[in-house]
Amino acid sequence: MFDFDMLGLSPDLNKALTRMGFSEPTPIQNQAIPLAMDGQDILGLAQTGTGKTLAFGLPLVEHLLAEPGRPAPRTAKALILAPTRELVNQIAEALRLLTQDTKLKVTTVVGGQSIGRQISVLSRGTDILVATPGRLIDLMTRGAVDLGQVRHLVLDEADQMLDLGFIHALRRIAPKLGTPRQTMLFSATMPKQMEELSRAYLTDPRRVQVSPPGKAADKITQSVHFLPKAEKPDRLREILSRDLDALTLVFSRTKHGAEKLMKGLVADGYNAASIHGNKSQGQRDRAIKAFRDGTVKVLVATDVAARGIDIPGVAYVINYDLPEVPDNYVHRIGRTARAGREGEAIAFCAPDEADLLHQIQKLMKMDVPVASGTSPLGERGDGGSRPSRGPRSGGGRPGAQPSGKPGGAQKRRRGPRRRAA
Structure with missing residues (x-):
């Protein structure tokens, strides 16, 4: 050295x-x-x-x-x-x-x-x-x-x-x-x-x-929630409301899905923006700058951002949709735990995404710990499941202390759902 x-x-x-x-x-x-x-x-x-x-x-x-x-x-x-x-x-x-x-x-x-x-x-x-x-x-x-x-x-x-x-x-x-x-x-x-x-x-x-291909950063706590696709919007809002001040990057599989998700969050009072291939370069640059500055707290993105955002302050990455290319999961969650910090990656897995999760786990040579729900393989998040590394001091979102029930024991301050002005 x-x-x-x-x-x-x-x-x-x-x-x-x-x-x-x-x-x-x-x-x-x-x-x-x-x-x-x-x-x-x-x-x-x-x-x-x-x-x-x-x-x-x-x-x-x-x-x-x-x-x-x-x-x-x-x-x-x-x-x-x-x-x-x-x-x-x-x-x-x-x-x-x-x-x-x-x-x-x-x-x-x-x-x-x-x-x-x-x-x-x-x-x-x-x-x-x-x-x-x-x-x-x-x-x-x-x-x-x-x-x-x-x-x-x-x-x-x-x-x-x-x-x-x-x-x-x-x-x-x-x-x-x-x-x-x-x-x-x-x-x-x-x-x-x-x-x-x-x-x-x-x-x-x-x-x-410096690290084997397909291996996530050591300081990222990972977890997965098994749930029906229709329950994803409510679970996302539940998680976001527990730490309204944290910078959170949410990944959607499609451009249309990212835009729809962002508009729904804004309508519910969350400070959100989006970047995807249908946005102009100026719009994408402004959204990233606002996210970097903290004036936007939630950035919804497609894989256009999986390798293009280097913001040390990103605390959480949420895979709202699992990527179809397993490598992209590693790149997505690498947006947190930057520059030696710790971070948390939370994945949602609907029944039709089970094979995608299997391919991701095969690539990483590890199972992503279950935070809630039951996987097709019979794994269950029941409060005893542990994340891939110990929880951070001060508690965290469901990935840090999993719970089988929405809004489990590790509750944080919930902010009011403000309607957008």
């Missing part, structure tokens, strides 16, 4: 780390940063919330500070690809904090925003370009960006890029990049196609891994 001040970083970077409150690296940073500082290609396996952005961002910025000259028009020195607009914005925000005291420029290009404005910004060149693959292809096709000067490439959440069908875009982008270059690929899982991707993009990579 090293301290950041042992790396011999530039004064501006040391100043930025101090301002951001970083002193000791996380495990993924401890493994990846020294190798990346030496110019090695990196294959990193780690869940979201483990500090990956700094693991690749710190050595990337240090390398760019050592490179002379400003970027030429329509060029970039470094390219970071991420699967969603939210993740692109999150990465760029962290990098702008790192480069605040430098002359390095960070530029984002994503869908859902004015391509004309992006063409104008790129015409001046940039040091670090953070992009979604689809919009980057659009800009390349229009001749708005030349990637021949890129000497640093980062693929973040690469497995999700594959899931979303970006493999063809990656194959179009790769031949346009400059050589030689340093490439860092980070992924939460390692499917066969990911191995093929790493062989195509990386040269003699060093592999770093």
Whole structure:
């Protein structure tokens, strides 16, 4: 284990780390940063919330500070690809904090925003370009960006890029990049196609891994409620009312379902917002900002947010609908217990979702403790069921002290149901 001040970083970077409150690296940073500082290609396996952005961002910025000259028009020195607009914005925000005291420029290009404005910004060149693959292809096709000067490439959440069908875009982008270059690929899982991707993009990579793929963060208390689908709305409100001040992220399977659920919560007086694919980028950005600031307490989302929200204050994740892709459950609940904090993940499982839960438990190699109801396998939440780790001090929601009855023994302050103004 090293301290950041042992790396011999530039004064501006040391100043930025101090301002951001970083002193000791996380495990993924401890493994990846020294190798990346030496110019090695990196294959990193780690869940979201483990500090990956700094693991690749710190050595990337240090390398760019050592490179002379400003970027030429329509060029970039470094390219970071991420699967969603939210993740692109999150990465760029962290990098702008790192480069605040430098002359390095960070530029984002994503869908859902004015391509004309992006063409104008790129015409001046940039040091670090953070992009979604689809919009980057659009800009390349229009001749708005030349990637021949890129000497640093980062693929973040690469497995999700594959899931979303970006493999063809990656194959179009790769031949346009400059050589030689340093490439860092980070992924939460390692499917066969990911191995093929790493062989195509990386040269003699060093592999770093901090937790087995499919394993949830250690500080997340998990629980599941077995209940009919029709009872989900009432159970959600019961749980939310027990801690009205906590930041709670609620996952719905569909865009329509997320919007309907959010509107119902608002009508019942809960301070809620939603993000999903039918929202404009501006609407999504405003909702996330309000959630981050605490002016919105409940954010209802589809899997567009499963990897795109890094808010340390998220106390609870509720899987209102179980995801159809088991890996997404791990990514969803990883929105809590960020930056070393503790968090709680509560799942609702209707009878037609039993197989989805089975696949999730198979992936994690553990059973999610039953908080209430009876599973098809005969497990029952009867007050004696224990969560996957001990309850947090001060009590918690049903996942911390399960009860077979709604509104069990561990009651918290209930707020009035205020009608929206």
